[in-house]
Every structure is written in C-alpha cells, then in structure tokens.
Amino acid sequence: MGVYNQMYLLIPNTFINICGSSIFSALRIYNxxxxxxxxxxxxxxxxxxxxxxxxxxxxNGHNGLRNIIKNIGSGNIFKRIAIGIGRPLERSEIVEYVLSKFTYIEKNKIYESIKSIIYNLNQLKKNWNSFSINRNLN
Known part of the structure; x- marks a missing residue:
C-alpha cells in the first residue's frame, strides 16, 4: 500500500543557482x-x-533550473510552477533586478499568487498528468 497524499517541502539553504545537489539528495533520501x-x-x-x-x-536560461537539471540529469521531465517577477527594460539590468527587493504592491501580488497555488495544490496534484505544457492558474 503506497502513500498517496504525502508531500515534502524542501527549502534549500543555498542560493537558487546552486540548489540542485540538495534537491537531488532529497529525492534520493525520500525515494x-x-x-x-x-x-x-x-x-x-x-x-x-x-x-x-x-x-x-x-x-530557459534560469540558472536555478539549469543547476537542478545538471544534478538530476538532462532529459528528465519534471513539473514546475513559475511565479512571475516581470522583466526589466534592459537586458543588462537582469542580475540586479532579480536580486532586488519587491515593492509592497509587488509583494502583495506574489503573496496572492502563492495563496492561490496553495489553495489549488491538491487539485493540481490530482490532475498533473492531464495538464498541458503551459497552463495559467490565475
């Protein structure tokens, strides 16, 4: 008899761009x-x-995803939920932009999105295999 409703939440204590090894370890440890x-x-x-x-x-150029793929092996399909942070006008500003703090309004939009994800997580889990390649939750 398997465990069907169990989820693990891993929040690595590393920067996102080097989190792949801790994710791979968690996958291995928890099977x-x-x-x-x-x-x-x-x-x-x-x-x-x-x-x-x-x-x-x-x-897609995301350094955190790149590191995860490097650690779990390329060619492995995995599920992801992307939360928008917007894009700066100039490509040269991307690094500074992604490391900067959100405004109060931006933070609230992201918190609302996270609440929506949490609210819909069980439904997502039940229907993961039927989701199309890209699907918006909002």
Missing amino acids: IKIKDMLIFHDELDLSIGDVRFKNGIGH
Whole structure:
C-alpha cells in the first residue's frame, strides 16, 4: 500500500543557482521519482504575480533550473510552477533586478499568487498528468 497524499517541502539553504545537489539528495533520501517532483521558481517572462504550470525538461536560461537539471540529469521531465517577477527594460539590468527587493504592491501580488497555488495544490496534484505544457492558474 503506497502513500498517496504525502508531500515534502524542501527549502534549500543555498542560493537558487546552486540548489540542485540538495534537491537531488532529497529525492534520493525520500525515494521520490523525478516525475513526481514539483519545483517552484521565479519567472522573468511572466508579469508580477502571474502563475504558470509547466511540464518540461529545459531551463530557459534560469540558472536555478539549469543547476537542478545538471544534478538530476538532462532529459528528465519534471513539473514546475513559475511565479512571475516581470522583466526589466534592459537586458543588462537582469542580475540586479532579480536580486532586488519587491515593492509592497509587488509583494502583495506574489503573496496572492502563492495563496492561490496553495489553495489549488491538491487539485493540481490530482490532475498533473492531464495538464498541458503551459497552463495559467490565475
């Protein structure tokens, strides 16, 4: 008899761009299949607070996803929920932008999105395999 309603939440004590080894270790320790893993990450290509669900193998330039893929092996499809942080006007400002603090309004939009994700998480879990490649929650 398997455990069907159990979830683990891993919040690595590392920077996102080097979190892959701790995620891989958790998968191994708790015997979690890569296809059952769900990664939450920020997304420049979404407006602040927008949410997108995706099954995929690529990193789309995201250094954290790149490091996860490096550690779990390329070619592995895994689920992810992207939370939009918006994009600066100039490409040269991206590093500073992603490391900067959110405004009060931006923070509230992101908190509302996280609440929506939590509210819908059980439904997402039940229907993961039926989700299309990109699906918005908002």
